[in-house]
Amino acid sequence: LADARAAVPVVMDAMQAQAANTSDAGVLLAALAPLANVLRYGNTRGTDTASVAQVLDGLITRACIALPLAAHGINSDAAQVLLKQMNQADGALRLLQNSAHIEQWLEALEHCTVGSNHALVAGRAVRLLIEHEAWSVEQTAQALSLACSNPINPLASAEWLEGFLQGSGLLLVMNDALWQILHDWVASLNDTVFTELLPLLRRTFSTFASGERRQLAQRVGNGAVTLGPANAKPGEVNHTRAALVLPLLAQIYGT
Numbered sequence: 563l564a565d566a567r568a569a570v571p572v573v574m575d576a577m578q579a580q581a582a583n584t585s586d587a588g589v590l591l592a593a594l595a596p597l598a599n600v601l602r603y604g605n606t607r608g609t610d611t612a613s614v615a616q617v618l619d620g621l622i623t624r625a626c627i628a629l630p631l632a633a634h635g636i637n638s639d640a641a642q643v644l645l646k647q648m649n650q651a652d653g654a655l656r657l658l659q660n661s662a663h664i665e666q667w668l669e670a671l672e673h674c675t676v677g678s679n680h681a682l683v684a685g686r687a688v689r690l691l692i693e694h695e696a697w698s699v700e701q702t703a704q705a706l707s708l709a710c711s712n713p714i715n716p717l718a719s720a721e722w723l724e725g726f727l728q729g730s731g732l733l734l735v736m737n738d739a740l741w742q743i744l745h746d747w748v749a750s751l752n753d754t755v756f757t758e759l760l761p762l763l764r765r766t767f768s769t770f771a772s773g774e775r776r777q778l779a780q781r782v783g784n785g786a787v788t789l790g791p792a793n794a795k796p797g798e799v800n801h802t803r804a805a806l807v808l809p810l811l812a813q814i815y816g817t
Contacts, residue, residue: 728766
């Protein structure tokens with residue numbers, strides 16, 4: 563209403579100068595989503611988005627360079643914040659549908675999966691890579707197997723799983739190899755470690771949709787998932803088979 567469109571290039575120049583002077587991946591990642599929305603949809607005032615596009619290009623490049631460095635040597639609280647910023651940035655890049663941006667992003671995610679980066683971030687990076695179809699199921703299974711074979715620090719395995727699974731358990735429902743790796747890892751935990759990791763595992767599984775949790779419970783009970791209509795008549799319950807899953811459910815839900 564103030565006809566401030568002439569100020570947009572000035573503001574963008576100021577933002578570009580700020581971005582050039584920061585190596586904080588979190589700040590850079592957090593800036594992507596609102597700018598992507600403006601660039602993708604414009605606004606009601608018809609603002610020229612050319613300067614926004616120029617700044618966004620630079621921000622994406624800097625964010626992709628900074629992300630692997632930011633994932634190294636951080637604590638769990640900082641990793642949780644970075645994970646949320648990664649999700650927001652990934653959504654922004656999907657919105658833009660720019661192949662050059664996606665290529666930079668996938669390269670940054672690849673770097674996050676190796677070395678001594680925080681397990682939570684590494685797990686999320688693998689999940690995003692398979693969602694972008696940059697990694698095959700076989701590569702993902704190998705990374706999951708490696709993450710679950712850490713007898714010295716099982717907490718790191720649980721955090722990797724949290725990053726990998728957070729938000730959706732559909733991969734476990736649909737893929738036998740990934741399910742079996744996770745099943746074997748949980749079965750290998752002794753009582754003390756299982757009790758210690760249970761709150762984190764419950765937090766992870768609580769982010770799944772109710773239908774996914776139900777299908778995973780089926781898998782725990784009989785090793786398979788029923789995706790279509792059951793053969794049983796409506797209201798008919800096999801109480802013997804249902805009882806088999808109750809002890810594990812009691813452990814999962816802490817009842």
